[in-house]
Amino acid sequence: MSAVPVLAVDNLSVEFRTRGGIVKALEQVTFSVNKGEMVAIVGESGSGKSVTAFTVMGILDAAGRVSQGTASFGGLDVLQASEAVMRDIRGREMSMIFQNPRVALNPIRRVGDQIADVLLQHGNVTRREAPKRAIEMLTRVRIPDPERRAKAYPFELSGGMCQRIMIAIALSCAPKLLIADEPTTGLDVTTQAAIMDLIAELGAEQGMSTLLITHDLGMAAEYCDQIVVMHAGHIVEMAPTAELFAHPRHPYTAKLIAATPKPTARLMDLAAIPGNLPDLRAAEIPPCRYSARCERRQSRCDQALPYVLGEQKGSMVACWNPL
Amino acid sequence: MTETLKHIRYVLTENPVTLFAFSLFGFILFCALFGPYLAPYDPLATNGAATLKPPSGAHWFGTDALGRDIFSRVLVATRLDLGIAFFSVVLTFAIGALAGIAAGFFGGWVDRVVGRLADTIMAFPLFVLAMGIVAALGNTVGNIVLATAIINTPLYARVARAEANIRRNAGFVEAARLSGNGEGRILLLQILPNILPILMVQCSLTMGYAILNAAGLSFIGLGIAPPTPEWGILVAEGAAYMISGEWWVALFPGLALMTAVFCFNLLGDGLRDIVDPRRRT
């Protein structure tokens, strides 16, 4: 692995302006994705995992504002880059796939043409070659009978098939980084597995890095090298996957693992996480946003959050009293 | 209740256009209610000594060919124009919304009948249809209300149908069936309250149409008979003098008409923000 990460997010904070006041959606988020690595950002709804992805892609909602930090993609700070530069990078060097592929595709354009559009836009093929390359892409994402499917409209294809098309579009220009935002939510279990296999294999073939945004710990465990756990806009823990599951250090990570149904666990063995996320609009948010729900809380938890680096490279826990 | 008021205040302060529309609506409503008591002159009183006088301190909007005060006439006309529009919208709402919701919810033959009826009405040039209705039934205020209501009904029926149709198999409708609610109850107690806000917005928009339509009918002589003050008649009376340079006779009633229509169109957007519960968080 090269020393320079593909994506390095440093000290990123994002705020949203809403009726109820300013929501501190992300605070001091720091992580990096190395070349060829698959990194998962895991968290429950409201944890800020999608906001992180959108900020990096430069497609943050108008109400959102980056209040501090940098996100360096191959040496370029994407938070400072102009919209024109970003437009060029998006799709070519950094692609994204979304949760609902059917909505993300243009409903009245044949899928083959949609792949060709992306190829043409980023200027590495001629108009004549584009349809052929589109069919090649369909073959690569294992769509049977690609010549015929290229002429299909999105509504004629199943959800899993649409997600394959989205992957074909995202990977058509061989990007360095793929951001997959809950790519299999809403798909069938068997399709989910096939899509994740596909992303992992194509990533490995191209030496592409993947940032997987998911709420599913099991999926992250199976496919990712590194896991970043988020809670209420903070990174509470990150570690190489095996390390994280063998020795979770943050109380929230431990609870999350214990709450996930596994083939061997019984219902009474699963842990519930009491309490709710703190109100992120409040003027005074406790430094540790998990402290109100935490069983290991101590008096020093009211001090500024520590970022304790672990022994292994890339491991960190934000806790005064880790496990 | 206080929460609702807080929300209304928020929507009004958040969007100055909405605030402007609501203030304007308040002003128009005030004119409609109190206009006749505030008018400086009798709107019907002629004055041979002061015919076709341009706007002045005594006559703010000038006088017409018979020396009547145009300001008083425009002010007094507000009540009639608004009244016609209001009652026609109420009527349209009652027929169109119910028919549309039933069509969208039940589907099948109800949907086809309502759909074809709406198509039939829409197939006529609407204003000509209104003219026909008034000409056939007679030149009364009641018939103008009726004609205006009929031509607007398909718009409501379509909106209501579409909205009811998407909620037809919503989870809460199924849940209501499981709770033992009959189809009629579901229609009135579960679906209607959810569509009401959208229809309120539609009401505001059609108020504008209704005013224009009533004024249009009067303008061509079908509708309110002169000398009753009504914006359409006032514009019609003034039209003849435009060429000879007496612009004020037609301009001020025309402005009043335009302001009212404009106000109701703006109001629609503001209403949508107020009645949508999802915007309350």
Next chain:
Amino acid sequence: MSEFFKKPLLDAQSLHKQFTVGKKPGLFAKAPKDWFRADRPVAKLHAVDDVTFTIGKGEVLGLVGESGCGKSTLVRLLTRLLDLTDGSIRLDGEEIGHLPAKGFGKSPYRPRIQMVFQDAGDSLNPRFTAFAAIADPIQRLKPLPRADLKLRVEALATMCGLPLELLGRFPHQLSGGQKARVGIARAIAVEPDLLILDEPTAALDVSVQVVILQLLEDLKKRLGMSYLFVSHDLNVVRLLCDRVMVMYLGRIVETGPAEEVFRNPAHPYTKALLSAIPHFDQVKGSGAPPVPRLRISGEPRSPIDPSPKVCRFYGRCPKGQDACTESMPLLHGVGLEHSAGHSVACHFPVSDTDRKTAAVSLIEDVA
């Protein structure tokens, strides 16, 4: 012997549901030769095809299947929101399958079968407070005087762990978990015998999911209800269920005691389903030996006018052979203890020897 006399709570016999689908020729297509015949055969979508099962008193039956397999249609047949094409549904020995869905709300059986919906947000009317939502079935089906109604709703809310101060709120003011609790309180308000849970936790975060599942388990014990638990998440299904049924394209392909089916899946489809869920035994980089994974590819067959002879899984099935296209496999007992009720509809079920040698030919090794 007592088993013999114990009647099941719900007895569904060969349920069928077909939907007519339009098969009109396109504008420029040649009209079929029999277009003038009024009895021209129309295409039928077989959503539920010959489904038979029972649910005992106090039992939890899991129904597993992917989208489009007909499990929602089956649920709507059982809740009597939809009319059967053919078959019989008996509740406590009394036939309710022939009662028309329209007007079932007035029948005395209505309160006895209730349901918790998949998306609690969508199943609550945005204009109803939590109190009104819970009170609605009571008012319609088991009316109470106003004061008693209030007490009853409050008791239900407490039972479902919903703070009483939230009863005045509208759905958009409640969190996902709270909405789920309102949905459950509403469903148990009229004391049903059979509660159908249609993916009750699919829209919830894991931390909330556990709480809701534990609540459901607790309510079952306290109120003695039977559950039909519908889900696509096998890890969740096995937490609550005594028995499971696996459905594929309208037919039950495997059924049996939950532990048995999960430990020794006999149908290739069940095996693929189990293989697809994350197991936590393969944490990347942990050095754990790779577990052989079965992946199925391709798309399901069309449910429109399917051949009655061809196995529905044929074409995606790694074990498919000519025999699978010659006769439809029917449910038959498998395993060592046939009496345990583990049955599978497959000509070539995954046998015990297969399991031991991990039949190399059909299992892709995804490392």
